[in-house]
Each structure stands twice: as C-alpha cells, then as structure tokens.
Amino acid sequence: MHHPKPRAVRLAAAVIALASVTACGSTSAADSGASDKGGKLKVVATTTQVADFVRVIGGDRVVVTQLVKSNASPHEYEPTPDVIQAIGQAQLLVKNGVGLEDDWLGKTVQTSGFRGQTVDTSADVKLRQGEGEETGKPVDDPHIWHNPENANIMCAAVEKALAGADPAHKSGYEQRFTEYAAKLDTLDKDIERQINSLPEDGRKLVTNHDAFGYYVDRYHLTFVGSVIPDFSDQAELSGSQLDSLVKKIKDEKVKAVFGESSLPPKTAKTIADEAGVKVVAGGGSLYGDSLGPEGSAGDTYLKSEEFNTKTIVGALK
Incomplete structure (x- = not known):
C-alpha cells in the first residue's frame, strides 16, 4: 500500500541533504553522471527500459542518469540528493508515463528546479485498461514496453526529442533509431x-x-x-x-x-x-x-x- 506522508518526509530529508551538498561545493555522483563534456546531452531517464532506449538511440551523444535501478520496482522509488541534483541539471527528462512514476516523480522534479523538456514515451501508445484493485474503476496499464511494437513507438518519441534538443546530430539519432527499430521487429517476430x-x-x-x-x-x-x-x-x-x-x-x-x-x-x-x-x-x-x-x-x-x-x-x- 502507498504511504504518502512518510514519502514526503523522506523527500524533505533528501532536499535538506541536497542543500548541504550544494553549500559545501562537493562533487557528487550527479555532477559526474550528468556531465556535458564534449557538448553531450544530459538526459535523466526514469525506468530501466527507457534508460536503455535513450542509451541505444543517443549513442555517444548522451550522458544518461538512470533513476530506477536494476531489479527494482518503478512503482516505489526514493530520490537521493544526487538524483535531485542530476534532474536539475538535465536538458531532457524521459519517462515511461501512464502514471507509472506519478507517486514520486512530480515532487522530485519540482524540488530539483528542472527547466528542461519532459518526454512522455507513452504519448502515442494505444493503452489497455484493467480494473483498479482499490477503486474498482478502469485503470490504464503502464507496462507498455512488453509489446515490442509499443517499444518502437517509445523509441520514436526518444529519437524525436534527442534530435530536437541536438539538431546538429539529428542524422545519427535517426540512423540509430532505424537500426534499433529493425531489431525490435525481429524480436517481435521471434517471440x-x-x-x-x-x-x-x-x-x-x-x-x-x-x-x-x-x-x-x-x-x-x-x-x-x-x-x-x-x-x-x-x-x-x-x-x-x-x-x-x-x-x-x-x-x-x-x-x-x-x-x-x-x-x-x-x-x-x-x-x-x-x-x-x-x-x-x-x-x-x-x-x-x-x-x-x-x-x-x-x-x-x-x-x-x-x-x-x-x-x-x-x-x-
């Protein structure tokens, strides 16, 4: 079950810790993880899947800060000071969408001072519905990536956002997306x-x-x-x-x-x-x-x- 009050307390603690890090001028994981050496795009990706898509399509033009770790639940996530700092420095924030990150992302982004572009990879996906366990009302299913055709749509949104933010390297993003889309099609047929x-x-x-x-x-x-x-x-x-x-x-x-x-x-x-x-x-x-x-x-x-x-x-x- 969700416990919004403790989550708010933990987020407040992270904010206090972030203020301490900033005031002391320390070098954090966020500083190195969201570096823009060589003019690379600083991208924060929420889930393991969208982070993978960004890395594949972005290639060596992006530096990705992934929020949810491997073998962890994206439904429940606790931000750290480094994460909040990385979001604040990012040019793009890429999320799964369909409410998957709603319990924690909004307040985290607000706290970070993020002023970049948010990319909702689910925007053009046809959603399926189920019945909410608590409300009994129809709820959209957020697990969209388990159909490779949807993964293709998600990657198209990533490619468009990267090319828009870094138009000088648009052709590279397009080429990597085209190559990956072919692999998704092969995956779909094989499954x-x-x-x-x-x-x-x-x-x-x-x-x-x-x-x-x-x-x-x-x-x-x-x-x-x-x-x-x-x-x-x-x-x-x-x-x-x-x-x-x-x-x-x-x-x-x-x-x-x-x-x-x-x-x-x-x-x-x-x-x-x-x-x-x-x-x-x-x-x-x-x-x-x-x-x-x-x-x-x-x-x-x-x-x-x-x-x-x-x-x-x-x-x-």
Whole structure:
C-alpha cells in the first residue's frame, strides 16, 4: 500500500541533504553522471527500459542518469540528493508515463528546479485498461514496453526529442533509431514464433503481478491471474483471493507460476505449491517491471524480452 506522508518526509530529508551538498561545493555522483563534456546531452531517464532506449538511440551523444535501478520496482522509488541534483541539471527528462512514476516523480522534479523538456514515451501508445484493485474503476496499464511494437513507438518519441534538443546530430539519432527499430521487429517476430510453438490450450500465464497484459494481448496468451492482483506491485491478495487463484490454476490446468526479478518469490512459491505446479523463481524469474543488472540475461530490453519468452515457453511446453 502507498504511504504518502512518510514519502514526503523522506523527500524533505533528501532536499535538506541536497542543500548541504550544494553549500559545501562537493562533487557528487550527479555532477559526474550528468556531465556535458564534449557538448553531450544530459538526459535523466526514469525506468530501466527507457534508460536503455535513450542509451541505444543517443549513442555517444548522451550522458544518461538512470533513476530506477536494476531489479527494482518503478512503482516505489526514493530520490537521493544526487538524483535531485542530476534532474536539475538535465536538458531532457524521459519517462515511461501512464502514471507509472506519478507517486514520486512530480515532487522530485519540482524540488530539483528542472527547466528542461519532459518526454512522455507513452504519448502515442494505444493503452489497455484493467480494473483498479482499490477503486474498482478502469485503470490504464503502464507496462507498455512488453509489446515490442509499443517499444518502437517509445523509441520514436526518444529519437524525436534527442534530435530536437541536438539538431546538429539529428542524422545519427535517426540512423540509430532505424537500426534499433529493425531489431525490435525481429524480436517481435521471434517471440511470436516461439509462443506459436505452444499448443493453444497451453498458452496460459500466471505471474507475480499484473505486468504482462500487453505481452498477453500481442501474442494471444490467456492471462489466468497474478499473485498481486494489480498493475502496481504494492497490493496484496486476501486469503480468499489466494484460494481462488489456486483453484483457477487447477481448473485451467496451468503448468507454471512465474515469479519476477523485482519481487520476492515467497508468495508465488506458496501458490504454486498449493496448486501442485512448478514455480519459476529466483535467478530464472521473469523481467517484469525492471531490466536486470549489467552482465545478467536481461540487462537490455531486447535480451530481457527474449529471456522472458524462452522462460515462458520452456516452462509451458
């Protein structure tokens, strides 16, 4: 559940710490991480996915400060003084959008004194809706990147913003986007091929939280349910909901429950045990809300989606 009052207190503490850093004239991580040596664009990217897109399309023309770390939840984030300082120095702020960062980004940006351009990569994406766990009203699903076609749209927004901010190097941004768009198309076709290798009645997914709706829609899987019944990863299942999910898994003859790298696997393991099916957890978990750390099987967007697909297909065969 969200706790706005403690978050405000923590943000205030970060502001005080930032003031101290500035007053002392110290060199912080933000100073080096948002450097504009050689006239490079200073870009802050909120999530692991959009940071990856900016690095790919920006190439050596950008210096990227990534806010959400690998294997961490973008739904919950605590700013540090270095982060606030980096945002204040940036020319572009690139976000996922669809409310994914709303709980923490607005106040953080306001505190930083940021005066650059904010890029909402979701602006041209066709959104899917679900029912909010707390309100029961329709809510837009923020996990747009799990469809490579949407990733292409997000990257187009990044390319446009970078070219607009640095028109002298527009052709480089365009070329890198074109090359990456071709890789996204190849990824899309490969995922479709792999999913289509499964029997239709075996394409059933149970995940740690409701993060794979766009993937399910794009590749025609059946979403049976999730351990956390919400687009956010902060909600909790009641006892009766847990029992209901276990029953659905048995009734639908689901073969596996998939954990996620940014969430603890305990409840997923419990549900899988009660339903008598395998659980994919630990190091083999899906990359749901976050990419993996450098050197992992999911440290880029392309690698994470390939890893997820191979994991899903391998467990459901």
